[in-house]
Amino acid sequence: MPEMPEVETVRRTLEPLIKGKIISNVTIWYDKIIVNDADFFQRKVVGQKILAIDRYGKYLLIRLTNNLTIVSHLRMEGKYHFLDSDAPKQKHEHVQFTFSDNTYLRYDDVRKFGRMQLIETGTERRNTGIKNLGFEPNSEDFTLDFFLNRVKARKRAIKNVLLDQSIVCGLGNIYTDEVLWQSKIHPLSIANKIAQDSLVELFYDINNTIKIAIQYHGTTFHSFLDADGHTGKYQSMLKVYGKSGEPCSRCNTTLEKIKVNGRGTTFCPLCQVVYK
Template identity: 65%
Template sequence: MPEMPEVETVRRTLLPLIKGKTIKEITLWYPKIIASDPTEFVQKLTGQEVVAIDRYAKYLLIRLTNDLTVVSHLRMEGKYRLVDVAAPKDKHDHVQFAFTDNTALRYNDVRKFGRMQLVKTGTEKRTTGISKLGFEPNSHKFTVAYFANCLKHKKKNIKNTLLDQSVVAGLGNIYVDEVLWLTRIHPLSMANKIPPSRVKQLHDNINSLIKLAIAERGTTVHTYLDANGETGGFQKMLRVYGHKGEPCARCGTPLEKIKVNGRGTTYCPKCQVNYQ
């Protein structure tokens, strides 16, 4: 958390709050959040104007004048919010972008896992973690043929395969559990043993699930909030995640929860076929 739908929601809510604003001063209360050189980060960004915010998978790409981009990964607990520059600092606020209009964008992160990296605009897919990612759901490159070829070469379970960001960029624990239930695939199925017809269904369900989750403004099951401080809505539509022991919405069998590579994984032992 947050996964692709949540990061997209943050992008959409953050953009109108800061677009067109000029950075007057940057405060780094916890410099380790900056993955690039902190001194250069402050020097180069001071005086720049926010022109756009893009996204790739779970990364925010904050575009500024002078061909500069801040690549931001929220990791587990990262949040942005716009405040008055004089507002009291929260103990988990770690970076502040103070603007010339006396507002300030603050980055808050309880676990301090999030990172920001300053790069030249257009180089982010070569110089940051984005370079290691596969294609996004609903992108023209995320084809059935691409997806099937990826699975064919993966000799590991499908849960871990879908969490592998080099295969599908943007999926996390919540949406993997949901899409596997939707496609009736057991999470311990071997990725390279899933029949082609079911691979196509899985591909299509990934696209439709992510599209719906974005429309519902993401999932709030722990602490996720958008840039306006509001929760998502997709948690009301979850069929398996967080529902251990409850009856399967499809067949009524009690849902079970196991650990897959350390990740809590909920599934239906009757509906979901284990391909081995």
């Protein structure tokens, strides 16, 4: 699944391509992508101008005129393609926005898990999945005190706590493995047993890793592409994710992979401390 750095990369590359364009038609080839009634979605969106694209966590917020917003979640493999001329529909393209200048935006999703929801602008925290999200790394609200209080109240494995979007919004499997390695915390450590100084380091590692990952346009594993069709570059900086069986770059111990709540998790069995 694209995580926060990948979704931010999509936002940054997509906005200059479609901002200011007027939607003249919407073609929906797979209705389940649309959370609203498909006819309602088409009727309301046609004729609107795209004002901006915002993001919260892993959600894209496509701002339209008439106080409307399309909330888009890419889920596992969703991606957008911008076309400057019409082209035959590809197998996994499910929604097309036609603009008044005869350019096109298509939503492609192999697994069909992604969703779009049309809402009144400003109601995303009441009417969409965003209402269940916590604060983003590097935001004013994501303070050290907030993080410490939330983590210390949990008796679950720290890997599961970090994946809980109500605590840290935007972290997924890739960056969770990376920040736990950086802070030398074993993924099965019980959250409220972890030493305070290690949690402080974890907080700063989360912020720094997300910041750098965005600068490098995210991580490409399998199918992630930005709106220009380019891959991310952060995968060249990964220390543990996808490297099971390789030597740890810090201590040379062979990295191991286990399942934590069904999620593949790679770690160093020597330099990542287990707190129980």
